Every structure is written in structure tokens, then in C-alpha cells.
Amino acid sequence: MTALTLAKSLNAGLRRAMEDDPKVIIMGEDIGRLGGVFRVTDGLQKDFGEDRVIDTPLAESGIVGTAIGLALRGYRPICEIQFDGFVYPAYDQIVSQVAKMRARSQGRLPMPIVIRIPFGGGIGAVEHHSESPEAYFAHTAGLKVVACSNPGDAYWMIQQSVASDDPVIFLEPKRRYYERAEVETEAGEAPYPLFASRVVRDGTDAVLLAYGPMVKTCLEAAQAATEEGRNLAVVDLRTLSPLDLDPVYELVRRTGRVVTVHEAPITGGLGAELATRITEECFYSLQAPVRRVGGFDTPYPPARAEEDFLPDLDRILDAVDRVLAY
Amino acid sequence: MTEGTFGAPAGEPDLVQLLTPEGERCEHPDYAFDLDDEAVRGFYRDMVLTRRIDAEAIALQRQGELGIWASLLGQEAAQIGSGRAVRQQDFIFPTYREHGVAWCRGIDPLALISLFRGVDNGGWDPAEVNFHLYTIVIGAQTLHATGYAMGMQRDGCVGTGDPERDAAVLAYFGDGASAQGDVNESFIWSAVFNTPTVYFLQNNQWAISAPQEKQSRIPLYRRAAGFGFPGVRVDGNDVLACYAVTKAALQQARDGGGPTLIEAFTYRMGAHTTTDDPTRYRLQDELEHWKLKDPLARVKAYLTRNALIDDAFLADLDTEADDLAAHVRAGTLSMPEPDLAATFDRVYAEMTPELRAQQEWFREYHASFHPSGGAADGGAPHAEVTR
Numbered sequence: 001m002t003a004l005t006l007a008k009s010l011n012a013g014l015r016r017a018m019e020d021d022p023k024v025i026i027m028g029e030d031i032g033r034l035g036g037v038f039r040v041t042d043g044l045q046k047d048f049g050e051d052r053v054i055d056t057p058l059a060e061s062g063i064v065g066t067a068i069g070l071a072l073r074g075y076r077p078i079c080e081i082q083f084d085g086f087v088y089p090a091y092d093q094i095v096s097q098v099a100k101m102r103a104r105s106q107g108r109l110p111m112p113i114v115i116r117i118p119f120g121g122g123i124g125a126v127e128h129h130s131e132s133p134e135a136y137f138a139h140t141a142g143l144k145v146v147a148c149s150n151p152g153d154a155y156w157m158i159q160q161s162v163a164s165d166d167p168v169i170f171l172e173p174k175r176r177y178y179e180r181a182e183v184e185t186e187a188g189e190a191p192y193p194l195f196a197s198r199v200v201r202d203g204t205d206a207v208l209l210a211y212g213p214m215v216k217t218c219l220e221a222a223q224a225a226t227e228e229g230r231n232l233a234v235v236d237l238r239t240l241s242p243l244d245l246d247p248v249y250e251l252v253r254r255t256g257r258v259v260t261v262h263e264a265p266i267t268g269g270l271g272a273e274l275a276t277r278i279t280e281e282c283f284y285s286l287q288a289p290v291r292r293v294g295g296f297d298t299p300y301p302p303a304r305a306e307e308d309f310l311p312d313l314d315r316i317l318d319a320v321d322r323v324l325a326y
Numbered sequence: 327m328t329e330g331t332f333g334a335p336a337g338e339p340d341l342v343q344l345l346t347p348e349g350e351r352c353e354h355p356d357y358a359f360d361l362d363d364e365a366v367r368g369f370y371r372d373m374v375l376t377r378r379i380d381a382e383a384i385a386l387q388r389q390g391e392l393g394i395w396a397s398l399l400g401q402e403a404a405q406i407g408s409g410r411a412v413r414q415q416d417f418i419f420p421t422y423r424e425h426g427v428a429w430c431r432g433i434d435p436l437a438l439i440s441l442f443r444g445v446d447n448g449g450w451d452p453a454e455v456n457f458h459l460y461t462i463v464i465g466a467q468t469l470h471a472t473g474y475a476m477g478m479q480r481d482g483c484v485g486t487g488d489p490e491r492d493a494a495v496l497a498y499f500g501d502g503a504s505a506q507g508d509v510n511e512s513f514i515w516s517a518v519f520n521t522p523t524v525y526f527l528q529n530n531q532w533a534i535s536a537p538q539e540k541q542s543r544i545p546l547y548r549r550a551a552g553f554g555f556p557g558v559r560v561d562g563n564d565v566l567a568c569y570a571v572t573k574a575a576l577q578q579a580r581d582g583g584g585p586t587l588i589e590a591f592t593y594r595m596g597a598h599t600t601t602d603d604p605t606r607y608r609l610q611d612e613l614e615h616w617k618l619k620d621p622l623a624r625v626k627a628y629l630t631r632n633a634l635i636d637d638a639f640l641a642d643l644d645t646e647a648d649d650l651a652a653h654v655r656a657g658t659l660s661m662p663e664p665d666l667a668a669t670f671d672r673v674y675a676e677m678t679p680e681l682r683a684q685q686e687w688f689r690e691y692h693a694s695f696h697p698s699g700g701a702a703d704g705g706a707p708h709a710e711v712t713r
Contacts, residue, residue: 025480051480057518062469062511069473072458073481077473093508096463097470104447105459107672142673165675195678242678 028080085128099142132264173213203233256287349627400595403621407568465506471497485582502533562592
């Protein structure tokens with residue numbers, strides 16, 4: 001066990017993936033000498049060389065588009081998108097090319113590409129640096145979408161994503177990059193499957209569903225709720241596409257009450273999908289409508305207003321009050 | 327009605343031409359055609375047969391058998407000349423119009439037509455023939471080409487001096503695509519990483535209804551200079567010149583000399599696809615002007631004038647074209663309908679539970695309309711035939 005930040009865990013996971021498979025290469029802006037703007041790739045170019053840790057020109061479509069060609073040649077590229085708001089220039093290559101290549105080639109052309117995206121707000125950044133684009137990708141057939149929430153998952157999920165023959169959008173909660181935890185780096189294999197949700201706190205009164213940066217916030221809210229005698233469960237979804245909801249359904253059948261929490265705007269967000277599936281699957285177990293807590297349907301606000309935009313303990317607990325009021 | 331591009335090229339000093347529209351061989355200081363007359367006969371055969379595939383496909387579309395067809399009429403020399411210049415280990419990234427290049431790769435025309443009929447998205451195995459699937463999104467494939475070329479570099483397949491090993495990528499696109507960001511990003515990548523990428527731009531003068539003047543204020547081959555690699559304009563209706571220029575550029579790329587942009591100055595004789603009507607946007611005079619530069623006629627004139635072909639050759643070729651057309655027609659009409667249930671299996675390497683559930687639901691629902699059981703007619707992808 002080693003105490004690592006989430007960023008260092010990713011670095012260690014990337015390093016191990018590169019050591020395990022010479023076909024793994026990393027490409028992105030400023031990832032070489034600088035080690036990435038969040039230092040996630042720190043030291044990798046020094047150890048693996050410029051041919052495997054590629055500082056690219058500053059053009060996101062080019063990063064993903066050339067990764068496709070490398071994948072067709074048998075490589076396993078990991079693309080770093082510097083910030084969430086910069087993924088949109090690559091959107092066409094991701095959605096029209098990466099996602100569809102296997103299906104349109106009748107299964108002949110795999111796309112073992114990982115696209116790492118630091119996502120979400122809470123770091124006081126300027127505009128376009130705090131977006132939550134996950135629903136766009138979860139809506140796209142052919143992509144898989146995962147989000148890590150803690151250093152241990154970061155270490156293992158990045159390796160599992162690299163090993164996957166399916167393209168993975170890998171979302172990194174940038175406000176959690178520097179949070180530290182003990183990570184089991186010596187184990188031979190990951191403790192959890194990649195596409196599996198995880199109950200991180202059991203509870204009897206209601207269940208909070210979250211992923212990425214909101215998992216910690218939900219755990220804090222659940223802790224605060226104990227002062228009012230409420231026992232909340234928290235699920236870290238971990239995988240957004242495919243969704244793994246069997247553990248969620250079990251909790252819903254026990255508690256009858258659900259609150260979904262994400263930073264992304266509410267309309268068309270993951271919470272809407274979760275609410276619908278839970279309603280379809282657990283209708284007779286529900287004691288209250290599923291409530292969604294999320295960002296507002298506004299563009300991400302200027303940094304000094306983001307505290308009001310982002311779900312916090314009070315907004316989550318307010319939603320809990322509402323589902324418990326039925 | 328927009329004034330079209332009559333194109334100045336005849337006599338233009340920067341146009342590489344080795345065979346005039348009258349069918350006379352000519353010299354160029356930098357490029358020579360280094361194959362024998364038997365090869366020229368072969369090119370003529372390729373062009374005749376490719377044109378026939380095209381004509382048959384247009385007819386099939388008009389009869390309602392294809393949803394759409396992108397005709398290559400007029401671009402046979404550009405495609406056969408460049409397509410015959412590649413080596414087996416080279417890799418090609420086509421647009422959706424490269425039927426002649428596909429022919430050079432030994433791909434059965436039915437594997438192309440199945441895309442336009444709507445039974446699959448390309449019926450060939452790209453890894454088997456080193457010819458990627460047709461890319462519909464304009465210019466997106468140029469980035470894939472650069473990435474693939476980067477892979478060749480990393481695999482040690484560039485600049486070794488071993489003709490069996492050294493490889494390059496040939497990326498096709500059009501004058502319209504030259505305006506796309508992806509094409510320009512691809513130029514930057516290829517230049518910066520000095521990749522073995524050869525760009526083959528078929529300037530057929532029209533991006534659907536928009537003339538080349540709407541894409542660029544300068545001749546397209548001159549774009550390359552701004553990115554830091556050579557650009558050359560070739561007479562795209564001259565199969566010998568297209569061959570010679572492409573061969574030289576590919577060799578330079580294989581040797582580690584980096585990318586080249588080739589602009590094949592040609593003309594689309596038909597519509598962009600069977601859905602548009604060129605009489606709405608271009609002048610008949612322009613078409614007549616370009617008919618005089620027909621890529622097939624000039625080769626035939628050369629071969630005839632030099633007694634390299636005779637009536638028996640032409641009669642045999644006619645018969646071969648008829649047989650090919652019959653193959654295209656019969657093969658098209660007998661293509662099985664695609665099975666939607668099978669497509670679920672091809673989305674991911676690792677199936678998702680949700681998709682599996684949807685697939686099972688669909689199978690049951692679909693079967694309820696076919697009480698005898700089993701899927702609807704078809705199911706298996708049509709047999710792949712390679713020449």
C-alpha cells in the first residue's frame with residue numbers, strides 16, 4: 001500500500017500500462033517535458049521516449065484522428081485532452097469515427113483507444129475549463145465511459161481501460177487530483193471490474209447515486225445526515241456507459257428513495273437516465289419520485305459563482321429531505 | 327449559374343504531363359514514366375473496366391437498386407495511375423469515390439456497391455487489402471492516414487532501404503475537403519513528424535455545387551509549401567503522369583523523406599452523387615471543354631497510334647467489361663438483406679448488458695412477425711469476393 005494522490009495514481013497506472021505493453025503510447029498537448037498541465041504524465045516521456053509519449057501539435061481533432069490511425073496499425077493510444085471544454089474540436093473524430101469503427105467494419109477494426117478528459121469544476125478556472133460533457137459520450141453507441149473518484153480506482157481503472165479493446169472515455173475529476181489515499185499498487189490485478197458500480201456506503205433511508213467528483217461530496221452529505229438520524233447509502237457508479245445498476249436496484253428496493261447527483265446540467269443528464277431506469281425496474285418499490293441534483297441549465301458560470309452552481313451538501317440534503325417527505 | 331473552372335493547365339509550367347490529350351507522349355524534367363507499353367495496356371484495361379463498373383452502378387441506382395452512387399466518371403486516370411503506384415505493404419485511405427483505387431487493390435466492386443445499396447458499410451477487410459473503409463465525413467480519413475503512417479515509423483518500416491519493408495500511406499481527398507480543419511491538421515502532423523504520408527488530392531473542380539474558387543484563393547498544390555513539404559500538380563487525366571508522380575512521392579515517403587501533396591487536376595464528368603443535378607450549377611461548355619481531355623481517350627489514342635492494341639484486344643476488353651457488368655448486376659440483386667440483430671454483436675468487443683437486452687428484445691419482437699421462426703431472409707453477410 002502506498003499513499004498517493006489521484007494524479008500520482010494515474011501516473012503510476014499509466015506507467016505500469018506502458019511497461020506491460022509496448023504498443024501503449026500516450027499523446028497529447030504538453031504531456032512530455034511539462035508532464036501535462038496537471039502533471040499526470042510527469043516523467044513518462046523521460047522514461048519511455050518521445051515515440052511513446054508524444055507531444056502533439058495543439059489541435060484536438062488531430063490528437064484523436066491520428067490516434068485512430070495508430071490504433072488501426074495495432075497500437076493502443078491514450079489521448080490526453082487537456083481540459084473538458086477542449087474536447088469538442090475532437091468530437092467528430094470521437095463520435096463519428098472512434099465510436100463507429102468496429103460496427104461499420106463488421107467487427108473487423110477494434111479501436112483500443114483511451115481518451116482521458118479532466119472534467120468538472122470546483123477549481124476556480126476560467127471559462128471552458130470546468131465542463132461536464134459525459135452525457136454526450138454516454139449517448140454515443142460504440143463508446144464506453146468511465147469516471148474515477150479516488151486514487152485507488154484511478155490507478156486500476158486507467159490500466160483496465162488501456163487493456164480494453166473498446167474505446168473508453170476516461171473522465172478524471174480534476175478537483176480531486178490532489179486528494180490522497182492508500183493505493184494497493186502491488187496486487188497483480190484490479191480489485192473491481194472496470195464496468196461495475198460500487199456501493200461505497202450502505203444505508204437504509206435513501207440512496208445517493210454519484211460518480212467522479214460528486215462521490216466525495218455525497219459521502220460528506222451522508223455523514224452530515226447522520227446528525228439528523230438519517231442513514232444514507234452512496235453508490236459510486238464508476239461506469240456511465242454501460243451502466244451497472246443491479247447493486248442500485250437492490251438498494252432502491254430496500255430504501256425506496258433515490259437522489260442522483262452530478263455536476264452536469266440536469267436536462268438530458270445521466271440523472272435523467274438513472275431516474276428512468278429505476279422507475280422502469282423498481283416502480284413498486286419507490287416511495288418517492290427520483291430526485292435529481294445537478295448543475296443548472298446554464299453555461300458554466302464564472303468561477304466566483306461556481307459554488308452556487310455546483311451541487312453541495314446543502315443541495316443534496318435538501319433533495320434527501322424532499323424524497324423522505326413522501 | 328456559377329462560372330466554372332476551365333482550368334488553365336494545358337501548357338502551365340507547373341503541371342506534370344506525360345501524355346497529351348491527343349495521346350502523344352511528352353517529357354517532364356522531374357518525372358518519367360518507367361514502365362513498358364504492356365503496363366499502359368493494363369492501365370487502359372483498368373480504366374475501361376472501372377468506367378464500366380461506374381456506369382453499371384449509376385444504372386442500378388436509377389433503377390432503384392442503390393440508394394446513392396458517387397460516380398468516378400472522368401477521374402479514372404487519377405485513380406488508376408495513383409492506385410497502381412502503391413506497393414503491397416503501403417496502406418490507402420480513400421474517400422467514398424475511390425472505386426478505381428479499390429479496383430487496383432483487388433477489391434470486388436460488389437464490396438463497394440454493398441455500401442451504396444445499404445446492406446453494409448463496406449464489405450471488405452481493410453487489413454487484408456491495405457485499403458481502409460470509405461470515409462464519408464469529408465477529410466476525416468487524412469488524420470487516420472497520418473496516424474497510420476506514424477505507426478509505420480514506430481514499426482521501423484521507413485527508411486530502412488529494404489524495398490519489401492519500407493512503406494508509406496496514400497491518403498485521398500478532394501478539393502472540397504481541402505477546406506476542412508482535419509485536412510489541415512493532418513498536414514501539420516505529417517510535416518512535424520515527417521511521416522510517410524502522400525496526399526492525393528483529386529481536384530475535380532466541384533465540391534457538390536461549389537467551385538474550387540470557393541475553397542481556395544491559390545492553387546491547391548501550393549498549400550503544401552505553407553506546411554513545409556512539397557506540393558506538385560499533375561494532369562489528373564493523364565494516367566502515366568499520375569502514376570509517375572505518385573510513385574516518386576511514395577518512394578520519397580518510404581525513404582524517410584516525409585510527406586508530399588499531389589494535386590491531380592481533373593474533372594468530375596458526372597454529378598457529385600446521383601442525388602444532385604450538375605446542370606443547376608455548371609455550364610455545359612465546361613463539360614464539353616473537359617470531354618476533350620478524357621482520360622481514356624488519350625490512352626486509347628496512344629495505344630492505337632502505336633499499334634499496341636488492335637480490334638481483337640478491344641473486342642476482348644468489351645467482352646470482359648460486359649461480363650464484369652453482369653457480375654455487378656447479378657451480385658447486387660442477390661445481396662442478402664442485412665440482419666439488424668447481428669449488428670448488436672459488432673458494436674463492442676465486450677458486449678454490454680443493456681445492448682444484450684435490447685438485442686434479445688429485438689429478436690423476440692422480430693420473430694413474432696415470422697412465426698415459422700428464424701430471422702428474416704438473409705442474416706449472413708454477403709460472400710466476399712476478391713479478384
